[in-house]
Amino acid sequence: MNKDKVQIFDTTLRDGEQVPGCKLNTEQKLVIADRLDQLGVDIIEAGFPISSPGDFSSVSEISKIVKNATVCGLTRAVKKDIEVAAEALRYAKRPRIHTGIGTSDSHIKYKFNASREEIIQRAVDAVSYAKSFVEDVEFYAEDAGRTDNEFLARVCEAVVKVGATVLNIPDTTGYCLPEEYGAKIKYLKENVKGIDKAILSCHCHNDLGLATANSIAGVINGARQIECTINGIGERAGNTSLEEVVMILRQHPDLNLDTNINSKLLYDTSLMVSNSMCMPVQPNKAIVGANAFAHSSGIHQDGVIKNRETYEIINPEDVGVTESAIVLTARSGRAALAYRAKKVGYDLTKLQLDIVYQEFLKFADKRKEVMDNDIHFIVEESKLNEIN
Ligand code: KIV
Ligand code: ZN
Numbered sequence: 001m002n003k004d005k006v007q008i009f010d011t012t013l014r015d016g017e018q019v020p021g022c023k024l025n026t027e028q029k030l031v032i033a034d035r036l037d038q039l040g041v042d043i044i045e046a047g048f049p050i051s052s053p054g055d056f057s058s059v060s061e062i063s064k065i066v067k068n069a070t071v072c073g074l075t076r077a078v079k080k081d082i083e084v085a086a087e088a089l090r091y092a093k094r095p096r097i098h099t100g101i102g103t104s105d106s107h108i109k110y111k112f113n114a115s116r117e118e119i120i121q122r123a124v125d126a127v128s129y130a131k132s133f134v135e136d137v138e139f140y141a142e143d144a145g146r147t148d149n150e151f152l153a154r155v156c157e158a159v160v161k162v163g164a165t166v167l168n169i170p171d172t173t174g175y176c177l178p179e180e181y182g183a184k185i186k187y188l189k190e191n192v193k194g195i196d197k198a199i200l201s202c203h204c205h206n207d208l209g210l211a212t213a214n215s216i217a218g219v220i221n222g223a224r225q226i227e228c229t230i231n232g233i234g235e236r237a238g239n240t241s242l243e244e245v246v247m248i249l250r251q252h253p254d255l256n257l258d259t260n261i262n263s264k265l266l267y268d269t270s271l272m273v274s275n276s277m278c279m280p281v282q283p284n285k286a287i288v289g290a291n292a293f294a295h296s297s298g299i300h301q302d303g304v305i306k307n308r309e310t311y312e313i314i315n316p317e318d319v320g321v322t323e324s325a326i327v328l329t330a331r332s333g334r335a336a337l338a339y340r341a342k343k344v345g346y347d348l349t350k351l352q353l354d355i356v357y358q359e360f361l362k363f364a365d366k367r368k369e370v371m372d373n374d375i376h377f378i379v380e381e382s383k384l385n386e387i388n
Pocket of ligand 1: 140141144173
């Protein structure tokens with residue numbers, strides 16, 4: 001059966017780069033944009049052109065080199081922002097302007113000191129103005145996660161009417177529960193007149209650790225675009241992690257949804273972004289963390305050595321990791337020791353393994369991890385020659 005396509009909107013270079021200490025120069029951004037294009041993302045949000053001359057020139061240079069993806073620039077619902085974004089996107093094969101405004105009561109009151117009607121008008125004006133420069137205009141309703149559904153539907157309906165092609169429903173503060181966020185998308189799908197002319201997009205933050213779950217709830221309920229970043233980097237606790245949503249859809253064919261991403265490039269892309277942003281990836285990070293395919297307890301190691309699928313739901317090669325790691329610690333069993341010893345050249349008999357294993361345990365109790373060169377030492381210490 002043909003799967004429904006979920007567009008991947010990568011915002012590593014915009015929302016991701018907002019992280020303190022992660023700022024990139026234009027050259028670094030070009031390298032990452034080129035890699036994102038190879039990875040198969042559908043949209044690259046290249047920056048916020050009015051925010052600084054550097055960001056303007058990054059968006060402009062990225063627009064020149066990206067071959068396949070749509071290149072997008074962020075704006076507020078402000079004429080000057082939109083003009084500057086249009087200028088920065090001038091060379092893009094497929095330009096998109098991403099404009100919007102806060103729609104929750106707290107944003108309307110404290111940020112804009114405006115009425116709901118005024119917010120709708122500003123939203124409509126921004127989208128109409130952006131449409132005078134480019135065909136593809138995405139509208140974001142900032143803090144949609146805390147905006148009541150009825151008002152949100154009114155805003156969405158008004159901007160679709162003037163040509164918004166994508167409706168971004170950000171859970172800006174990472175507040176929603178998956179059921180709640182999914183229900184919000186469903187409500188909009190069912191209550192916004194003209195919704196068939198636009199795509200609903202999930203943009204979730206990770207303040208409660210729910211960004212990925214919320215994005216998946218969104219697409220299950222009818223959204224067809226996910227906004228995400230490599231390694232989940234972004235403001236505060238970060239954004240939805242690209243590698244997680246891609247692999248969730250791939251590992252769950254029952255959802256009948258897929259993306260264009262070449263998953264074999266995920267690990268390498270994660271490393272590239274982590275290195276250029278000087279932002280280490282936590283070892284237990286799903287999909288791309290150093291321990292994502294590492295097994296250290298004896299029971300798990302024994303299972304994985306017999307058959308990988310006992311403790312791995314993803315083939316590491318599918319995300320660009322050459323092989324699973326069998327890590328030797330004092331919790332490891334004979335199967336793991338025999339496996340690793342064989343890799344460094346010792347094909348141990350059962351009797352030899354029993355002896356080496358006792359030596360190994362004494363050694364491993366004093367170390368966090370036993371490495372390949374330690375195995376040579378342990379085998380030497382076991383004096384196997386004397387028992388043959
Ligand atoms: O989190 C958010 O609301 C955003 C918008 C600017 C799209 O990043
Ligand atoms: Zn955001």
